[in-house]
Every structure is written in C-alpha cells, then in structure tokens.
Amino acid sequence: MEKRIYVDHAATTKTAPEVLQAMLPYFETVYGNPSSIYQEGREAKKVIETAREEVAAAIGATVQEIFFTGSGSEADNWAIRSAVKAMRHKGNHIITTAVEHHAVLHTCQQLEKEGYEVTYLPVDEYGMVSPSAVQAAMRDTTTLVTVMLANNEIGTIMPVKEIAETVHKAGALFHTDAVQAIGMIPVNVKDLQVDMLSLTGHKFHGPKGSGALYVRQGLKLEPFITGGAQERGRRAGTENVPGIVGLGKAITLATANIPEKAAYLTALRDSYIKKILQTVPFARLNGHPEKRLPGNANISFSFIEGEGLLLFLDMKGISASSGSACTSGSLDPSHVLLAIGLKHEEAHGSLRVTFDVENTMEEVDYIVEAVRETVERLRNMSPLYEKYLKEQQGR
Amino acid sequence: MYSEKVMDHFSNPRNVGEIADANAIGEVGNPQCGDIMKIYMKINDETGVIEQVSFKTFGCGAAIATSSMATELVKGKTIEEALALTNKAVAEALDGLPPVKMHCSVLAEEAVRSAIADYYERRGEEVPQGLKCSGCCGSCSHGHEE
DSSP states (O other): OOOOEEOBTTTOOOOOHHHHHHHTHHHHTOOOOTTOSSHHHHHHHHHHHHHHHHHHHHHTOOGGGEEEESOHHHHHHHHHHHHHHHTTTTOOEEEEETTOOHHHHHHHHHHHHTTOEEEEEOOOTTSOOOHHHHHHHOOTTEEEEEOOSBOTTTOBBOOHHHHHHHHHHTTOEEEEEOTTTTTTSOOOHHHHTOSEEEEEGGGGTSOTTOEEEEEOTTOOOOOSBOSSOHHHHTBOSOOOHHHHHHHHHHHHHHTTSHHHHHHHHHHHHHHHHHHHHHHSSSEEEESOSSSBOTTEEEEEETTSOHHHHHHHHHHTTEEOBOOOHHHHTSSSOOHHHHHTTOOHHHHHTEEEEEOOTTOOHHHHHHHHHHHHHHHHHHHHTOHHHHHHHHHHHHO | OOOHHHHHHHHSOSSBSOOTTOSEEEEEEETTTTEEEEEEEEEOTTTOBEEEEEEEEESOHHHHHHHHHHHHHHTTOBHHHHHTOOHHHHHHHTTOOOGGGHHHHHHHHHHHHHHHHHHHHHTTOOOOTTOOOOOSTTSOOSOOOO
C-alpha cells in the first residue's frame, strides 16, 4: 500500500498494538460468557471488572458509576432518555446546544415528538455556549441540560464545569458528551461536576463498538436494554468482553501522558493553521483559536466545495474530512458550521484535519502544500471564484 | 462510491474554463444547494452547431464529472441534438452515479438547456417552453429520470 497520511482522528483511530494484544486472548482462549459460573466465565467476568476500574480511574469515577455500552451514541441516547424519564415529575424541559453531535440532537428531536420541550441554545462565532446563556434558558421545569465537552467538528472546548454549576443550582441534571475530549484534555468527572458523561474507545486507539456511560452515584439510571442481569440489570446482552478489555487498556494509555501529547499536537495543529492561513487566500479558521482540542484544525475555503477537496487529497494519500453536504449525505452542510454563522457556501468548503501523535511536522508541510494546490485547482474551476474576481476587477 | 469514469472526469475534467466570445451562457444551481454549474457555448449562427463548449462548476466530485461529461456529449452537436440530452444519458456515459448524486446529472442537463435558452434570448427569439430551469431540484416541473 502507498504511504497514507491519516488526519481524520476525530472520525476514528487505529487500534493501538498494545490494545489489540490485550484483547486477543478474549477471542481465542478466555471466550467464556461472563455470566457463566465455570472458570472461563469467571475469568471473563473478572477482566470486565478490571476494565471498569481502568475506565473509572481514568476519569476520576468509582467502579459503580461506570456502565459499558456499544458506542458513544448509545451512551448519549441512554443518558438523555434515562435522565428525562427519571426527572419527569419535575418537568419536561431539556436544554442543549445547536452544535451537539447528532446522537444528542436527534435524541432531543425525538423526545420533542414524544412531548418534551427542548431549547437548542445558539453558540457564538467560536461555537461556544456561555454559562449565563444556559442560566437564562433554565425554567422551573428544566430537568436536563446536555452540553458537549469538546466539539467533534471544530474542536471548541465548552466551559462545562461552569455550566454544570449553574445547572445544579437550578436543580437539574447535567450530561456531557466527552467522546472527543477523552485522551486529549484532562477529564475528571468530580472536577467537572457532571452527573453523566459519554465516551467511546475508538476515538483514543481503542476498538470500535466499545463505549461507556458514567452515571454519578445516587442517580437512578433507567434500564436501556432489558433481558439480562448484565451491567447491573441496566443493559442486557452478553458483554463485548474483548471490546471492554480494549477500552480499559486504551483509556489507560490515552490518559497517561496528556500534557506531553497535547503539547505535541498543539504544535502540529498551530503550524498547520498558520501555514494554511499564510499560503491560501480566502481561508478562515473555524472554532476557537485557543480553547480547542489540541489536534483539531477546521478551515473553510471560500468558493470551493469540500467533497472535491477530499477526493483530490485522497488521491494525494491524505485522509481528512469535511462539513460539506456531499459528505454528510444530505443537502445541508454541517449544522455546526451554520450555527457559528458561516454561509452555506462557506460551510460547504470546509476541511477538518485532526492530528494524532503518529503525525509529523513533515506531514503537516506535505498536507499544507497539497491543500494549497488543490484549493487553487478547484477555484480555477469555480464559477463563484470567477464571479468574485470579475467583481474585484469591476471596482 | 464513484465509478472509474466519474473519477477520471473529476480528476481530469474536459473543457474547463470560460469562452471569451461565448454567445450562450447558462448557469444553474445555487450555493445553498452546494452546486453551481455554468456552461459557456459558442454556437454557429448559420448551422446551429455548438462549436465550442466549456464549463465552470462549484460542487462535489459528481458535479464536476457530470459537467465535464455533458460538455463532451454536446460538443460539435446541433442545438436540437443538445436539447435531446437527458440527465440519464449523462449518468450512463459516466457508468452510473450513486443515487444521492443523480441530481448532479440533472443539473448538467439543465445547464446545457439554460445555455441554449440564453442563446435564443440573445438572438431575440422566443425561448421554447421548459428550457429555463433553476437547476435546484424540486423547484422545477418537468421530469427527470432518477
């Protein structure tokens, strides 16, 4: 295979070799059902609990507060549905933001159809929601506020701790989708004061199909899947033992060296952003310049459409992502880019690059040159660019 | 998800650019939809033959590929022949398009028709019914094959 430069780590990551090695015995030798009483079962049960300790330790929780799921989306669905149901006696109002992942947004939209009221808070030009905006939206009937810790598209890190304080003062529950944040910034549930938190292993070199939901002790969690005693009767189904083991191993590795990793990724990211903005005209950075995930760079290029950019970059060996409609499978571009105030045509022309530790400064330079060339090539085909140039000449 | 032909026409698009002395220019689509196609033609007033044709497109890979193929298919053809071009023919010439991208072939057909409508207008002739179309699917009454 030709050399590829993978810079789409916000989409998913490669399973780390240590993680894969840790998982393999649970396919091959210790394949017992954790609910079985004989040795293979007991051993499988034991490693699940070890993984639970690892996940709990990584986010400052206790083992009773960790529930394994099949994905981050499942954790989001479970948290939101369970919280609003448990709090139904208090009211039916939910607050979230316009820039959440669809796992949160679509769940809220579905709950609206089921009779709940939802406030979708707007964000500022950086994709940030302020604690005061949350406070202003709180009602007596508000039962749940869900705000992501870090945005998957533009990397903006939300002031979750301050928001959680506001929410608790008003007697509501707070959930955060921390899927993009784990392993990138320090995450401690006690420090953040969140009631619930969602995460998934494949974003930090764990296996796909592994996720977890943190639920603060004392909070009643409604069963999500019925039919068995797994996850203390809350999520039936034979446990994904290799996946859970992999999640435990991956989160331990990913949270072991965050300051060093963040410093390295910030250097790559800032170099990339600086070079792109210097060499490509009509480019703008999306998201907050500093309060953003260390590996995330999201830049919009005027007059072009993102899918073409991705296809050309793919031919040059680069895997990245875009907020264009064509890559979303709908006619509308990214809801996040529209929420931060981009025009449709600007949102269509966005490129998200998400670095990880295996990326290098040489790769940054290669990507910058590839992006510069490709943007120029697409602009030369673009009637919007032609129109712009003619307007400039006419002045 | 794209055929080799689509990738070929996307990565080496034919007939890109403007024609300085074009006598027929059509533009369809809008930035909201994420696709804009502009087609330039030089049509021989005596013979009605499209002697030169070029395009500029803002849009996805399929939008660029269908623009390229549509210009190839109408080059050297008469107006009547060009008006007979269907979106299905453009898609078939590209060995097919993914279902969600069929609207790009519609846009290409519309861009050709829109350029020809512009030609009639410039000559002060009546524009045949149904030639003008916004190119944004759903807003137009005449049918396309999906």
